[in-house]
Amino acid sequence: xxTDLLNWQDALARVRHHAKPLRPEIVQLQNSLGRVACTxxxxxxxxxxxxxxxxxxxAICDTTESESGFKLIGEMxxxxxxxxxxxxxxxxxxVLTGAPIPANCDRVLMQEDCYVQDGIVECEDLGKLGQHxxxxxxxxxxxxxxxxxxQVLNSARIGLLASAGVYEVEITQLPIVGLLTTGDEVRDxxxxxxxxxxxxxNSIAIQSALKEIGISDVCHVHVPDCFEQTRSALSNxxxxxxxxxxxxxxxxxxxxxxxxxxxxxxxxTVFSRVAIKPGKPVSMLSVGEKSILCLPGxxxxxxxxxxxx
Numbered sequence: 001x002x003t004d005l006l007n008w009q010d011a012l013a014r015v016r017h018h019a020k021p022l023r024p025e026i027v028q029l030q031n032s033l034g035r036v037a038c039t040x041x042x043x044x045x046x047x048x049x050x051x052x053x054x055x056x057x058x059a060i061c062d063t064t065e066s067e068s069g070f071k072l073i074g075e076m077x078x079x080x081x082x083x084x085x086x087x088x089x090x091x092x093x094x095v096l097t098g099a100p101i102p103a104n105c106d107r108v109l110m111q112e113d114c115y116v117q118d119g120i121v122e123c124e125d126l127g128k129l130g131q132h133x134x135x136x137x138x139x140x141x142x143x144x145x146x147x148x149x150x151q152v153l154n155s156a157r158i159g160l161l162a163s164a165g166v167y168e169v170e171i172t173q174l175p176i177v178g179l180l181t182t183g184d185e186v187r188d189x190x191x192x193x194x195x196x197x198x199x200x201x202n203s204i205a206i207q208s209a210l211k212e213i214g215i216s217d218v219c220h221v222h223v224p225d226c227f228e229q230t231r232s233a234l235s236n237x238x239x240x241x242x243x244x245x246x247x248x249x250x251x252x253x254x255x256x257x258x259x260x261x262x263x264x265x266x267x268x269t270v271f272s273r274v275a276i277k278p279g280k281p282v283s284m285l286s287v288g289e290k291s292i293l294c295l296p297g298x299x300x301x302x303x304x305x306x307x308x309x
Contacts, residue, residue, distance in 0.1 A: 012309060015293075015309050029158060034154070034213075043143060044164055048138065060105065071090060073092070095108060175217075181247045186222060189204060202299055238290050250283060250296060267285040269284075280296070281301070
């Protein structure tokens with residue numbers, strides 16, 4: 001392998017340099033999986049929204065070391081109105097996990113540590129001030145930055161945003177990709193092959209690879225080893241698609257037309273051939289603002305370089 005070929009890290013750096021963010025769009029949060037945030041997403045609510053119990057147990061008020069019995073005056077569940085119950089010294093309220101904490105509550109006793117008889121809650125160890133209480137805003141406050149611009153929205157980040165009241169996010173649109181496969185010998189899957197012909201596995205494999213990274217809007221065209229048809233297909237893709245991917249036709253033979261057709265269309269070389277195996281012929285050109293990634297025709301080389309670049 002020639003040592004003067006570009007190494008793959010430098011080639012990838014050039015890809016990233018030429019990659020331009022597409023137009024933003026706003027989608028509902030549940031439709032944002034795998035997409036990239038184009039703005040920083042901030043919380044609309046505190047988390048927790050209100051003081052609440054971290055355990056099933058009893059909320060108590062104004063304890064001293066000598067006190068061990070508290071009069072049970074009510075109960076609160078997850079979803080109970082906040083602020084509807086208040087505690088006086090020596091009183092207790094039955095609370096379940098997630099229930100709002102009554103006003104004046106200074107701690108929650110775990111039910112496993114308590115004994116209730118005749119409406120009196122008994123507990124030998126009253127624990128510490130504030131125990132088992134989740135305070136409003138202790139996870140994050142309204143306005144906190146939860147997902148930064150440029151981060152991918154995975155399930156954890158989506159769940160975090162949902163908990164903060166975010167229901168829409170501004171994301172970068174996915175590219176429309178034009179996929180051009182080439183070769184006189186190539187036939188669609190399901191066709192009857194004649195002598196010397198092969199199936200177009202590259203079209204299926206590359207479209208599947210693009211779907212794996214979230215890109216489903218792919219326009220595929222196959223052309224024979226014909227300069228005019230190759231040039232026409234490339235011209236149409238450059239006009240209508242955001243990114244163009246070609247497969248095959250990169251050698252120096254008289255029936256390899258990709259690079260020549262792109263040159264006629266004003267293509268400027270970003271890189272041509274890379275010091276990797278498989279995949280050395282991989283190249284990238286630009287026409288105006290559009291990027292064209294040219295993959296080798298060998299199926300393994302095509303798939304490796306598609307994933308890499």
